[in-house]
Amino acid sequence: MCGYTIHRRIPSVYSALKKSGAPLEHDGITAETFTDKQVVYQIGIAPVRIDILTKITGVEFTDAWRQRVKSVFFSVPVHVISLDDLTANKRALGRTSDLQQLKQIRKSTNLEKCVVARSEAALRGSCPRLGSRISYLPRFARS
Numbered sequence: 001m002c003g004y005t006i007h008r009r010i011p012s013v014y015s016a017l018k019k020s021g022a023p024l025e026h027d028g029i030t031a032e033t034f035t036d037k038q039v040v041y042q043i044g045i046a047p048v049r050i051d052i053l054t055k056i057t058g059v060e061f062t063d064a065w066r067q068r069v070k071s072v073f074f075s076v077p078v079h080v081i082s083l084d085d086l087t088a089n090k091r092a093l094g095r096t097s098d099l100q101q102l103k104q105i106r107k108s109t110n111l112e113k114c115v116v117a118r119s120e121a122a123l124r125g126s127c128p129r130l131g132s133r134i135s136y137l138p139r140f141a142r143s
Helices: 003-019 031-037 063-067 081-092 098-105 120-126
Strands: 038-044 048-053 069-073 076-080
Touching: 003 031, 081 098
Parallel strands: none
Antiparallel strands: 038 048, 069 076
């Protein structure tokens, strides 16, 4: 996505975070914070955590947005990264934990069991090796 489009959306993202009660002032976050590359802002504690990233490895925003998946998280409609883009991101990172998660996702015959857990125990009960780092995933449509 071109810089203009990203910068144009920052005020609305910041405003939405502020309206939702995100501890922006406490965390020293301003709208300008989101103009920096490689910003990761986390709100909450896994598995009920929101991660806001200004850039991810191996995936361009325009592609990820085009392939986004609509889902619902605690009765709130959300857009999240597609399984294909998540896979590309984890492969590009190449960390052992990411590659292990990909292996477990591929082995799973029912991806829904591995996504959007309402508690850490529920996630670990259905996919014990995945841990909490993927608790934000939506239900995926296989492509």
